[in-house]
Amino acid sequence: MSIRLNDMKGFAFDLDGTIWSGEALLPGAIELVAALRNAGRKVVFVSNNSRKPSTELSKKLTQMGIPTEPSEVVAAVEIAGEAVHRELGPVNVLVLGTTELHRVLERAGHRVLAMEEWEHSQAVVVGVDPEFNYASLKYAASAVHQGAKLFAVNLDARFPVGPNRYEPGCGALAEAVAVAGGSRPIGIGKPGHPLFEMALMRLQCQPAEAVMVGDSASADIAGAAAVRMRTAWIQNNAEPNVLISPDWSAPDPARLLELWQTDLFQG
Ligand SMILES: [Mg+2]
Structure with missing residues (x-):
C-alpha cells in the first residue's frame, strides 16, 4: 500500500459500532485513541446521532475512559x-x-x-x-x-x-x-457531505490527510470516500450489497491499533 496510516494527520471516528456498542466500549478503543493523540494526531468523533448533542456525547466518552471536549464531537443533530x-x-x-x-x-x-x-x-x-x-x-x-x-x-x-x-x-x-x-x-448526517465537511474543519485537515474510521460501509466508508477522505473500516456491520474499497480494514479498534503500530515500527 502506497499510503501509510502514519502519514495521516487527522482521524474522524464514528461512535456507535466503532468506539462503543450501547454501553460497552469495543476492544482497543481507549488504547487506539490514546496512541493517536500521543503521536500528535488530531481526533474528532462524528456522530449521526439525532437525539444527543456533542456535550452529552463528549461526557459519555469521557466517562468511558476517552477524555473528550465537546468541540471534539460533531453530531448530526446540531x-x-x-x-x-x-x-x-x-x-x-x-x-x-x-x-x-x-x-x-x-x-x-x-x-x-x-x-x-x-x-x-x-x-x-x-x-x-x-x-x-x-x-x-x-x-x-x-x-x-x-x-x-x-x-x-x-x-x-x-x-x-x-x-x-x-x-x-x-x-x-x-x-x-x-x-x-x-x-x-434529504439526509443531513453521514453519508451526506455536511457532517464530513464539518469534521475536516475541526481536524484542520485536507481530505487526503484525514481518515474516517467507521463500521457502516454505506454511511461512513462510502460517504467519506465521496468527499475524498481516507477510510478505515471496522468490519462488524456487514452490508452485502454495498461495494467499498476502504484503505484499511480491521475487525475492531484493537486490530486497527496493531496496524498503526506495525506501520510505525516498519523500517
Ligand atoms: Mg456506526
Whole structure:
C-alpha cells in the first residue's frame, strides 16, 4: 500500500459500532485513541446521532475512559438547523424528534409548529422520535404531500443499543413519512457531505490527510470516500450489497491499533 496510516494527520471516528456498542466500549478503543493523540494526531468523533448533542456525547466518552471536549464531537443533530437554512432559508418546520432537535431548529431561526399546524409548514425534519405514532406520521406525511421539504437527521435504518440489539433509526421513521407523503428525504448526517465537511474543519485537515474510521460501509466508508477522505473500516456491520474499497480494514479498534503500530515500527 502506497499510503501509510502514519502519514495521516487527522482521524474522524464514528461512535456507535466503532468506539462503543450501547454501553460497552469495543476492544482497543481507549488504547487506539490514546496512541493517536500521543503521536500528535488530531481526533474528532462524528456522530449521526439525532437525539444527543456533542456535550452529552463528549461526557459519555469521557466517562468511558476517552477524555473528550465537546468541540471534539460533531453530531448530526446540531447541524440540522443549518442544513435546512441552506436549502430554504428560515421556515416553518414540523419536527418529529426530541426537544434537543426542536431547540437546534429554533436556534437556526426556524419556527417550530405544533403538529396540528402542519398546513403552514415548509419543511419536515425527522430525527429519532420516541413519541412517534400514527398521528405524527399522518401530519408529517400530509405536510410533505402538500409540498413541505422532507429532511432526515440521518438515514440510518437502525442503531445498536447493545450486543446484537438494535432500535429503529431515524431513517426508518423518515422512510414511513416518505412513503406516505410521496417524496424522498434529504439526509443531513453521514453519508451526506455536511457532517464530513464539518469534521475536516475541526481536524484542520485536507481530505487526503484525514481518515474516517467507521463500521457502516454505506454511511461512513462510502460517504467519506465521496468527499475524498481516507477510510478505515471496522468490519462488524456487514452490508452485502454495498461495494467499498476502504484503505484499511480491521475487525475492531484493537486490530486497527496493531496496524498503526506495525506501520510505525516498519523500517
Ligand atoms: Mg456506526
